Amino acid sequence: MKVKNLNNTSGRKAPKGYASWLDYWQQQMKSYGNTKCRNNSCTSYAEVGGHVFSPDGRTSDHWYIVAICKSCNAVAVSYDVDVNSLIRIT
Numbered sequence: 001m002k003v004k005n006l007n008n009t010s011g012r013k014a015p016k017g018y019a020s021w022l023d024y025w026q027q028q029m030k031s032y033g034n035t036k037c038r039n040n041s042c043t044s045y046a047e048v049g050g051h052v053f054s055p056d057g058r059t060s061d062h063w064y065i066v067a068i069c070k071s072c073n074a075v076a077v078s079y080d081v082d083v084n085s086l087i088r089i090t
């Protein structure tokens with residue numbers, strides 16, 4: 001599924017009980033330790049739990065968390081992730 005990074009989310013704290021959004025993603029996914037960046041065209045390790053949305057106009061009112069590396073978290077263009085790698089938060 002194509003996703004785009006949401007801007008200005010650095011002030012959004014992870015839910016209570018989670019050290020970070022990456023910790024939140026890992027605990028929801030039961031995927032611990034080193035995690036690959038979920039951008040399908042990236043081979044780095046994930047470093048953050050990024051806030052993304054779908055730019056397709058149909059589901060863009062939903063926000064998701066996805067494990068990605070810092071450089072993917074900074075891109076302005078859309079990228080492809082497996083739908084199973086997304087955790088819907090809104």
Ligand SMILES: [Zn+2]
Nearest residue numbers: 037042069072
């Ligand atoms: Zn990446």
